[in-house]
Amino acid sequence: MTSFAREPLGIAVVGCGRMGTHRARLAAAHPAVAFLALADIDAEKARTLGESVGAQVVSDDPIEVIEHPDVSCVIVSSSESEHAKPAIAAIAAGKDVLIEKPLATTREDADAIVAAAEAVGVRLRVGYSQxxxxxxxxxxxxxxxxxxxxxxxxxxxxxxxxxxxxxxxxxxxxxxxxxxxxxxxxxxxxxxxxxxxxxxxxxxxxxxxxxxxxxxxxxxxxxxxxxxxxxxxxxxxxxxxxxxxxxxxxxxxxxxxxxxxxxxxxxxxxxxxxxxxxxxxxxxxxxxxxxxxxxxxxxxxxxxxAMGRMFGPIAEETRSWLDHLSTGVETHLATSGEARRxxxxxxxxxxxxxxxxxxxxxx
Ligand SMILES: NC(=O)c1ccc[n+]([C@@H]2O[C@H](COP(=O)([O-])OP(=O)(O)OC[C@H]3O[C@@H](n4cnc5c(N)ncnc54)[C@H](O)[C@@H]3O)[C@@H](O)[C@H]2O)c1
The missing domain is CATH 3.30.360.10 (Dihydrodipicolinate Reductase; domain 2)
Structure with a gap:
């Protein structure tokens, strides 16, 4: 059910590589996003991307942006085997989470993420963007x-x-x-x-x-x-x-x-x-x-x-996720259970x- 209420969003992107760059640029252009924080273990990547999109906070410490009080949702765009730690920290901090596919590379990491989300009740989806x-x-x-x-x-x-x-x-x-x-x-x-x-x-x-x-x-x-x-x-x-x-x-x-x-x-x-x-x-x-x-x-x-706009699956998916968080409109992003399967x-x-x-x- 959509409402006319618009929740302002604070987004943290963890991992400022290819996907993190798309997510950050799309978040920066989304009308509901009022706060943007970026982190990468490579401080230079976070700083460069932060400058280009006008992020309010950049850090080489994912925990700093995940726990920032103005952040309501964390997008985990780190490399495949590096999803569990930031995802579980975000869930523990009560933040909604979007994780790039695959959910994790091991059963242990995947189960730990799913169990953490079930215990806390945050919104968690996985970027199966196809x-x-x-x-x-x-x-x-x-x-x-x-x-x-x-x-x-x-x-x-x-x-x-x-x-x-x-x-x-x-x-x-x-x-x-x-x-x-x-x-x-x-x-x-x-x-x-x-x-x-x-x-x-x-x-x-x-x-x-x-x-x-x-x-x-x-x-x-x-x-x-x-x-x-x-x-x-x-x-x-x-x-x-x-x-x-x-x-x-x-x-x-x-x-x-x-x-x-x-x-x-x-x-x-x-x-x-x-x-x-x-x-x-x-x-x-x-x-x-x-x-x-x-x-x-x-x-x-x-x-x-092209011409300053992104077209295609990641653009549709990111906007769908941010719309969902802001207005409650349905999104067809994969659930953690589907990603686990x-x-x-x-x-x-x-x-x-x-x-x-x-x-x-x-x-
Ligand atoms: N949906 C899609 O279309 C699509 C396309 C490509 C990649 N992906 C997925 O996106 C994720 C990232 O892929 P990419 O192509 O952006 O990789 P990338 O190598 O370009 O970026 C990964 C970034 O994560 C950073 N990083 C690594 N470990 C970290 C940690 N513990 N904390 C913070 N930052 C960390 C790296 O420094 C790097 O900047 C992967 O899960 C990948 O499978 C999705």
Whole structure:
């Protein structure tokens, strides 16, 4: 239920990298945000971003901004394995929290965050921003209207160049592209399944390009995973983040199909139909210094800035979260329970691929 009341918001962003920069710039431009504080363990990053967005407080100590009395909500944009500490501190301080996906990289961290939020009762959501791709939320509408009948299964496939995979491995060496990237689509399909939970996973992977960088325990180049849901529906997930470094995808090229007894959704989000080409090079959004001559327009995972405004999933998602906090309007951001399940499915995919055996899930 929306009301005409507008709560002024005090936002703290913890982690001033790529995502933290988007979140801070979007928060600074949101009409309900009256106070903005930024923290990064790299003091220079917090200071530079703070100057560009006009933040009132910048710090190299996340606790200082989390506990600031003018902060009502904390956005945790630190790297994947660094979510739990600031998230739990924010919950303990009674602040609402938005955490970047994945919720955490380990079951222990994820469970600690969920338990802390349940005990205190703050609003906690997770930035599974592909829910805010236009084709995704339109698909959700048709699923909810029953246009597909009973969902019998489908597929979700995402690929990208190794340039980005290497950047992720540098930032968070302990997180695989399954838990970090395929998780978006595990979440989206789980959202479409409306409480029909995954019960079994079988996965297999191959390829040595990513292992050449990460070492013998590193990830496969390509993984296929089949997930069976409680009512028998079956979905095939594929991730390949090892295409040649100059492959034109700037974030994610996606194919999604959802089949039902009454209809189907076929989503071609490879973005091949719109390209930009320049002899001067196109900068890759996630890989500093990586210049490509050609890029698929609109393939960045988080969205793009143009003329001082951001367009795309992270922009929609951030505005949706701030609107929700300020006015109470509904948001379709993932809950911590949904994010916890997506992590469990990803970990099961890793285990199945490693052992060669199916993994049963009890969610
Ligand atoms: N939804 C999306 O579209 C999207 C896209 C990319 C990344 N992400 C997610 O966003 C998160 C951040 O990714 P990124 O690309 O911005 O990474 P990044 O490396 O650009 O930024 C991470 C920042 O966190 C800081 N940091 C690390 N540990 C910290 C700590 N304990 N306290 C405070 N700051 C800390 C680092 O110094 C760095 O500035 C990850 O969880 C990632 O999976 C989401």
């Amino acid at each position: 829910r805010f791709r236009r084709n995704t939320f339109l698909s959700k509408r048709y699923v909810d209207e029953g246009k597909l009948g009973r969902i019998t299964g489908g597929l979700a496939r995402v690929y990208n160049s190794r340039a980005q995979a290497f950047a992720i491995m540098d930032r968070s060496p302990d997180v695989s592209v399954i838990v970090d990237i395929l998780t978006y689509w595990v979440d989206v399909i789980g959202w479409f399944m409306r409480g029909n939970l995954p019960v079994e996973v079988f996965a297999a992977g191959a390829g040595d390009v990513l292992r050449e960088k990460a070492g013998p325990d590193g990830p496969d180049d390509l993984t296929h995973a089949i997930v069976r849901y409680a009512d028998g529906a079956v979905v095939a997930f594929t991730v390949c983040y090892s295409l040649p470094a100059d492959f034109p995808t700037l974030g994610q090229s996606v194919r999604m199909e959802v089949m039902g007894t009454e209809g189907a959704l076929i989503i071609d989000d490879d973005n091949r139909e719109s390209i930009v080409f320049s002899n001067q090079g196109i900068g890759h959004a996630y890989v500093p210094g990586h210049q490509m001559k050609m890029g698929y327009l609109g393939s960045t995972t988080s969205g793009d800035w 997506a992590l469990e499915v990803g970990l099961a995919m890793e285990e199945s691929s490693r052992t060669g055996h199916p993994v049963k899930l009890r969610l």
